[in-house]
Amino acid sequence: MEYVGWDKVTTGTIIESFSEPVENVAYVRPEERPYSPMNSHEASVASWRFIKPVYNRDICIDCQFCWVYCPDTSIISRDKKMIGVDYEHCKGCGICVEVCPTNPKSLLMFDENKPNEEALSEWPEKKKKSKDK
Numbered sequence: 001m002e003y004v005g006w007d008k009v010t011t012g013t014i015i016e017s018f019s020e021p022v023e024n025v026a027y028v029r030p031e032e033r034p035y036s037p038m039n040s041h042e043a044s045v046a047s048w049r050f051i052k053p054v055y056n057r058d059i060c061i062d063c064q065f066c067w068v069y070c071p072d073t074s075i076i077s078r079d080k081k082m083i084g085v086d087y088e089h090c091k092g093c094g095i096c097v098e099v100c101p102t103n104p105k106s107l108l109m110f111d112e113n114k115p116n117e118e119a120l121s122e123w124p125e126k127k128k129k130s131k132d133k
């Protein structure tokens with residue numbers, strides 16, 4: 001197999017995700033998958049992000065919406081329990097925050113440079129429902 005740079009890839013080139021066949025990949029944990037050297041899993045995109053999602057375990061109900069909707073498979077979940085965010089691959093799109101149903105949300109976007117502990121200390125209170133229409 002020949003490895004070339006992205007600017008040398010020609011029409012019809014096949015980029016394999018894995019270096020060997022994987023059956024039922026959804027059941028194989030990300031860290032156990034035989035990624036091909038061409039797979040973007042091997043590359044960090046953390047430097048692209050200027051805002052990041054911070055996860056608050058105290059509020060999360062493990063609904064898995066964030067895991068389902070994340071376009072970069074950057075929500076880490078094990079046995080249907082939300083664990084956190086893969087900051088090496090998260091691009092800061094905010095979709096996980098949009099779909100999180102809790103009140104307040106269990107994921108919120110913060111400045112990339114703000115330490116997570118500080119973000120957690122600033123978490124908003126539960127919003128009361130207004131009776132006004």
Ligand code: SF4
Nearest residue numbers: 070090091093094096
């Ligand atoms: S911000 Fe976007 S890429 Fe990052 S974990 Fe949320 S949905 Fe995934």
Ligand code: SF4
Nearest residue numbers: 060061063064066100
């Ligand atoms: S969407 Fe929100 S409540 Fe649901 S698992 Fe993700 S962080 Fe937890």
